[in-house]
Amino acid sequence: MAELSYRDAVSRGIAQEMRRDPNLVFLGEDVAAAGGVFKTTVGLLDEFGPIRVRDTPISEQAILGAAAGAAMTGVPVIAEIMFSDFLAVCFDLVANEIAKLRYMTDGQVSLPIVIRTANGAGSRFGAQHSQSVENWCMMIPGLKVVAPSTPEDVIGLMAASVRDPDPVVFFEHKSLMATKATIPDGEIVDELGKARTLRAGTDITIVALALMVPRAMAAADRLAEQGISAEVIDLRTLVPLDTRTILHSVERTGRLATVEENPRLCGWGAEIASLVAHEAFWNLDAPIVRITTPHIPLPAANNLEDATIPSVDKIVDTIVSEWA
Amino acid sequence: MPMSIEADQGLYDYSTRPQRTPTPEGDPGLSLSDDTRLGLYTRLQELRQLEKRAYDLFMQNLVKGTSHLSLGMEAVAAGFGQAMRADDYAFATYRGHAHALSKGASMDGVLAELLGRQNGLMGGKGGSMHLSDAARGMMGSYAIIGAHLTLANGTAWSAQLRDSGQVTVCFFGDGTTNIGAFHEALNFAAVWDLPVVFVCENNLYMEYTPIDLITSVDHPAADRASAYGLERIVIDGNDVDRVYDTALRVLEKARSGGGPSLVEALTYRSGGHSRADPGKYRPAEEVKAWADYDPIIVYHQRLLARGFGEETLTEINNKVADQVNQATEAAKAGAEPELESIFTELWADGGSTWRN
Incomplete structure (x- = not known):
């Protein structure tokens, strides 16, 4: 048992899955060397190296396109979109490509992708860095949508999302980052679709x-x-x-x-x-x-x-x- | 100074604008085997004859929706297709019939998909603009301009991670070079050293508009290459030998860890942008000049000049015609998709359930 913040639960959840699956890769802006702008990915570069944890340019379409293309060939990917507001600049990838590719091809490809993103208000960031946009994703057929409220759920639902063969948009709430809870040791795996x-x-x-x-x-x-x-x-x-x-x-x-x-x-x-x-x-x-x-x-x-x-x-x- | 109405009218009177006609350079004199040359010729014939059949089926109202044909542009898909490895990946646009075929998709699978039949490549769920055959490395045809360049980076990244030696080839049109995703994808591929080849089919028109009218540089792809540290490559896209030769070079570069390439192949659409477009905005002399420089005419003449017999080529033409006829019959004989399939394959479990 250990006390863990919601913020640290994100990196623990990702690390748990990257240890389990050596094929799992992770990309995003400032996620590797910097450990993420919310410090949710600290330590991942050190443990998993620059091949599996990779910084990208500010190119949200390129990030999700790379994730989708890799996933289509069977490589599971976690992709970070720094703020959920930025989903709007790559929504073609979210809504037209990632969500539809399996259906359009009648099941020729799977898209094991987790799109992690910081969502929600409370940080005084104003209209373009504070939105709650989970409903944007809920309305698109082909996306699974997850939004945990506790550190333990962050780990368990992250595991469930990574292990799910379909694309998942995973909303981490900025104003919950500092909340703490006592978390059991060892692997935590939850299930999607359970309130x-x-x-x-x-x-x-x-x-x-x-x-x-x-x-x-x-x-x-x-x-x-x-x-x-x-x-x-x-x-x-x-x-x-x-x-x-x-x-x-x-x-x-x-x-x-x-x-x-x-x-x-x-x-x-x-x-x-x-x-x-x-x-x-x-x-x-x-x-x-x-x-x-x-x-x-x-x-x-x-x-x-x-x-x-x-x-x-x-x-x-x-x-x-x-x-x- | 504000543009005068007169000048504005001049701008849109395309017939008075400088025409861009082909600049043939003749046989490049490559040392290719007879089999390779006949293979290229056969592929050109397959793409041409199937595309013509697709057009005919549209005219017979057997194909609904829209169609974007590669008639006149087949040398690009044929040259690259013949140079690619079977396990390489390809991405195409909504103008993707030729690219799907050149990556090994079956003729009847393509035609049946156009006809909306169960035996189509995607069981009727994709249609003309979304031809895919992932098992053969044809990773799809995409109807949102630019998106598939970013996806091509992904399959290239996968190949890089697995050290598989596979190269991804991504075809797109000249209009794509003015959308953000093009630039994001090029920079990303360059900084990650990805084994990907971006192939711009510059047919001189972005849908209905001359590309030079709405692009800041003369060569919409090649003149942007330097921005991403890439070589400037412009080739004659109607000369299948030159396409094939370039393809071999850039594929090998990517395969051996040399990173991405951007190729601009100059070509021309025989027809309009889509089924709805007769292409009347193009000057007649320009259309005629390119029709005379049709890739099949060019290659047919070259093979004759190189000593191949007319009867050999006719035999290939006839054999392909038989294949296209058989594929047409097989496609027409296909059943309509089961209505139950509407609700299948949204999720990996095969279904589409969103609630309990």
């Missing part, structure tokens, strides 16, 4: 992802003080989506709230709200509540950013104000 119920409750199901998970947990504590028993589900992966865990929970609680860092329109919670409204409609006792970042770009100033992304207060206030 986790972190707190049992009877009155409302709160579904959250990444940074919104600890906030939902804190909100659940506060709601308990007001006599509302909230069940909190950490989705962990958007694709595959663990609808059973959500539906079974709502069947018991009769209420659903989603807590999303992405902006309002077409956020992942909208899909879940749609599913629950259709498949658990007769179990619902109240309208579904979506708590999201408003539909605006992110501002930079401390108070503006804090007031923009869902806070514990905002979660509690919204749920209480909707309570009937």
Whole structure:
């Protein structure tokens, strides 16, 4: 057992898989000698050498193209896109190539790729380095989408993503980097497509992802003080989506709230709200509540950013104000 | 000074612009075996006759969607295809029928895919613009300009990691040289010393627009080579001997650890950009000059001059015609894809499930 930060869990997760599979390679901007701009890849160059851990130019299309081409020939690849906002400059590779190649070729090629990227707000970086863009990837057929909220999940889901033969976009949350947890020794391997119920409750199901998970947990504590028993589900992966865990929970609680860092329109919670409204409609006792970042770009100033992304207060206030 | 309306009209009156006609240099006098020469001739015939058949099938409304033909440009794919190793990798654009064939894809697999049949290369899921045969190293045809240059780096990186000696050849058009991915890919290949050959088929037109009108340099690929520390290579892309000879040289360079090359092959589309385009914007004299310098005419005459018999070449033509006819029948005889296949092969488990 050892205490480990979310940041250090990233390098431990990658190292675990690179030790297991000598063919696994890793590329990205500043990932090797510099150890990553978030220091999430420190030590990998020393352990695995410059052939397997390789710095690239600032060329996101070239990074993902190299990853995809290598993967098509059976070489598993982890590729880092430094900030998830930069997925926009290589979205052709993400949406048109990597996601579609297997289907277009009727299964002639597999694409064992993990695209790791730093996602989310809280660092006062402004509109182009702070977005939560997991919903961009969720909407593209052919991509699996993962967003861990704890150090242990970072390792376990990283292992599951690397071992998955399909392309996975792996969102690491910038504001969770410093969070710590006690982690078991030895290999940690998890499974994609499994949500986790972190707190049992009877009155409302709160579904959250990444940074919104600890906030939902804190909100659940506060709601308990007001006599509302909230069940909190950490989705962990958007694709595959663990609808059973959500539906079974709502069947018991009769209420659903989603807590999303992405902006309002077409956020992942909208899909879940749609599913629950259709498949658990007769179990619902109240309208579904979506708590999201408003539909605006992110501002930079401390108070503006804090007031923009869902806070514990905002979660509690919204749920209480909707309570009937 | 602002451009006058008159000058603007002049700019877009392509017929008054300097025409670019071929500059034949004749037989390069390579020491090639008879088998090699006949192999090149046969490949040219295969690409030409199959492409003509594809055109005919479109005209008969048997092929839907669109088509981008390589008629007139076959010497590039043929020359490189004959020079490549069977386990080398190739990438092509949506104008990729010839490249798929030259990398070993079957004629009936190509035609059946165009017809949307189950026996097509990709079971009807890809269509004309996405021909792939990964088992033969044909790593796909791509309909987003520029993307496949970055993918070609990836298969080259894989070969480098495995020390396999495989080279990746990536074909693209002149228009591609003005998109960002081209420049990202070239720099990346150069700094990683990747065994990859980028082949620009400069047919002088970016879709409907003369390439020189919208490019800052005369040779859209070759004049950019120095920016990436690469040799400036411009070749006659209608002379299959010269293409083959260049291909051997740059393939060997890549195979022996010498890194990437960028080749600009000058050629010309016999027809328009796609099925929808009759290509009327091109001056008649220019079209005529290139038609007279058709790669098959050039090579046919060269082989006769070198003492090959007309009957030998006719025999090849007829044999290829039989193959194309058989492939056409096999393609037409194919069933339509099963509707269930809509939901297969999104994921490696064979399915497309996204939820439990």
